[in-house]
């Protein structure tokens with residue numbers, strides 16, 4: 001029974017990573033709410049560590065010091081990768097923060113989560129900054145090139161669809177706008193800043209979070225569409241990609257496929273996904289004259305299907321948020 005549950009969770013994580021991470025993280029946050037509230041400083045320090053480990057090699061580079069990336073360190077490397085890609089941690093956390101604003105606080109679970117909204121916002125910043133740091137260095141220059149000198153860009157990349165590259169490049173530049181939007185919202189999550197600002201000013205600034213939510217949806221959708229239009233190619237010229245932490249080889253295959261599929265990762269995983277491309281289900285060969293029992297691990301989804309599942313997840317999540325938010329505002 002436990003084995004089946006673990007298998008099911010692994011399968012869900014692989015086929016619908018965002019929804020699964022969202023469910024797991026919500027449960028963990030509800031369980032840990034009291035502890036997070038009580039020991040917020042400790043949690044901030046803990047969640048800041050992966051960000052510092054992402055920032056250190058980049059800072060070192062600026063000063064000409066070579067600091068090895070920490071992504072190869074077992075377990076810690078996985079956490080760092082999750083920070084960088086947003087899919088397993090940063091995005092679900094931002095969604096939870098967004099959602100509780102649209103739900104009725106009377107419900108005990110919502111009340112618990114609402115009590116740690118500020119703490120969650122501060123923690124989400126560490127993932128957002130780690131993500132942005134890597135992406136500004138590795139994806140933004142290519143996006144600028146796409147719009148500034150499209151011919152040169154297309155000649156030097158592996159992308160096949162100009163439209164796909166356009167979607168990706170647009171979403172990367174939108175990311176820069178989102179970062180500019182996110183910083184003041186994040187800084188004003190701290191009590192000291194909030195008090196100095198005064199409630200009225202603070203409330204006014206917080207209205208910008210709705211703009212952030214809209215751009216989050218566009219950012220995620222455009223990245224997904226761009227990735228699906230260019231299933232085999234990267235958006236940036238090779239040398240830039242090769243230095244991306246995102247491209248560090250992972251030994252944990254299951255973890256790798258559980259993250260949202262992006263253009264850069266597609267190249268890495270394309271070979272292994274080739275085998276499952278034709279069909280969505282595969283049955284292991286018979287052993288000892290008997291058919292082996294079919295487990296969740298035997299149901300394979302190709303990257304295109306996963307892409308569609310991810311887009312439907314995004315539409316469901318952001319669509320239902322919009323519905324709930326409007327309903328709450330009307331009351």
Ligand code: HEM
Nearest residue numbers: 084085086087091132135139172175176178179182220262
């Ligand atoms: C600074 C420029 C940015 C660039 C170039 C950028 C680029 C990307 C890329 C390439 C991905 C795909 C996942 C990956 O491989 O990392 C992604 C995903 C994501 N980004 Fe950004 N990003 C930027 C900033 C931001 C900011 C500031 C936020 C949030 C405030 C953000 C939120 C997200 C989220 C939530 C996802 C996951 C989407 C999903 O689950 O489908 N990004 N971004």
